[in-house]
Amino acid sequence: MKRYTQVERATLWLLRDGECTIGGHFDNATPRFEAEIAPLYIGRTLITNRQYEEYAPNHRRCATSPDDEDAVVGVTYDDAQDYCRWYAELSGKAFRLATEVEWEYACRGGSEHQYPFG
Numbered sequence: 001m002k003r004y005t006q007v008e009r010a011t012l013w014l015l016r017d018g019e020c021t022i023g024g025h026f027d028n029a030t031p032r033f034e035a036e037i038a039p040l041y042i043g044r045t046l047i048t049n050r051q052y053e054e055y056a057p058n059h060r061r062c063a064t065s066p067d068d069e070d071a072v073v074g075v076t077y078d079d080a081q082d083y084c085r086w087y088a089e090l091s092g093k094a095f096r097l098a099t100e101v102e103w104e105y106a107c108r109g110g111s112e113h114q115y116p117f118g
Contacts, residue, residue, distance in 0.1 A: 046071035
């Protein structure tokens with residue numbers, strides 16, 4: 001695979017460790033359970049078309065996300081995993097998809113509401 005030297009770096013934020021309640025009493029939620037989250041770095045923003053196309057130059061952009069700085073869409077879970085492996089090798093740093101529990105913890109930002117905005 002071709003190595004690029006000027007790939008736009010992902011900006012990562014430290015997500016501190018903590019405990020949270022995952023799931024809930026909402027119609028579309030899994031049963032509530034307590035989870036402990038280890039500290040991890042998580043991307044400040046979604047991966048953009050420009051970033052993803054450094055890895056997959058033939059990626060076809062979606063009509064609803066056509067610009068360079070729009071979030072890349074229309075990729076499979078395996079595509080996303082492969083991008084993470086490629087970026088980890090390129091950057092020399094660990095880089096992976098967040099687990100479902102980590103993602104919910106990050107999105108909630110400490111909120112117990114169905115939606116993080118209340």
